[in-house]
Amino acid sequence: MEFKEAKNKFVQTWGALGSQWGINKTMAQIHALLMVSNEPVSMEDIMEELQISRGNASMNLRGLMDWGIVYKEFKAGERKEFFTAEKDLDELAVKISRERSKREIKPTLKILKEVSTIEAKDSAEEKHFVDQTTKLYDFVLKADNMLDKITEFNDNWLGKLFIKMMK
């Protein structure tokens, strides 16, 4: 396999994976492209490589920057903007974890708290509901706290998590 083919395959694969995780295909593809580029890429180049419109590129780049995993760069003497991706994978994982926690897990916990604390009356049905949503709340909370812990460290985080938890 030659370079161009490999790069394309990687970008396509990463894009397809993105869809399965609720991230739109183009956004994931742009991210993939930037991840494997050794130098900052202009919007023009992104449009060209992925065959997408200017508006599309602009919006998805903004999305990636909101996630904190793509940065704007400026080149001396150049007026246009360039973009780079976070390339450190531990850092990438940390950013994604933090953001998903903030956007999805925290709001879900809030709702779970609400619904699990209703007055449970006497019916088995209602008791089961309260019981199950309470368990769910505890489970999600535990999982989220673990993510928090993980993101406190940067490399070899599992090892360090160990130590932290043994205290």
Added chain:
Amino acid sequence: MEFKEAKNKFVQTWGALGSQWGINKTMAQIHALLMVSNEPVSMEDIMEELQISRGNASMNLRGLMDWGIVYKEFKAGERKEFFTAEKDLDELAVKISRERSKREIKPTLKILKEVSTIEAKDSAEEKHFVDQTTKLYDFVLKADNMLDKITEFNDNWLGKLFIKMMK
């Protein structure tokens, strides 16, 4: 908040969350409904509660069974089928992890292996590509192995993971 309202809120929330994770809304809603039901639910009841068509219910139930997190049940004397969800949350997490690994991570690893082992010539661009995709491969592999480990156990898995890894 009264029971019916709480139940509805939970089902809606779980459904919305599903979309963000690449699972379709109805599938997540059915799952939510079954999770908090203390007894098996018929297709008829699911259709009624979620206001969806028979075809929709049928297809999404099948999807949930493919994930291994919803089961068919038969009631004595009843011709029709009933459904229940896996309610043990550790077990649920294990099932989802295994399935995502099989469906998404393993195929991705295969591609990452392929693209990271191209002949890297001498350009900095190609070298960076190989370097970055190799790191990605290692990272994803490590993450997947961790999931594997986690799924070997059933409850208190984090504690047991500890023990296993200390050996």
Added chain:
DNA sequence: TTAAACTTTCAAAAATAATTGAAAGTTTGT
């Protein structure tokens, strides 16, 4: 201050995904 070079926005269009419902399929009891 003007205009060139660039980016963002957003309504409309296109693409994709989910849903319906009725016909076809299956199973069970008589």
Added chain:
DNA sequence: ACAAACTTTCAATTATTTTTGAAAGTTTAA
């Protein structure tokens, strides 16, 4: 073997999401 009771399938429809492209906005240099 029949038919009642149920489930599955899938082409057509509907809903949702993504993409486009041109107008509006912004920044910089002269």
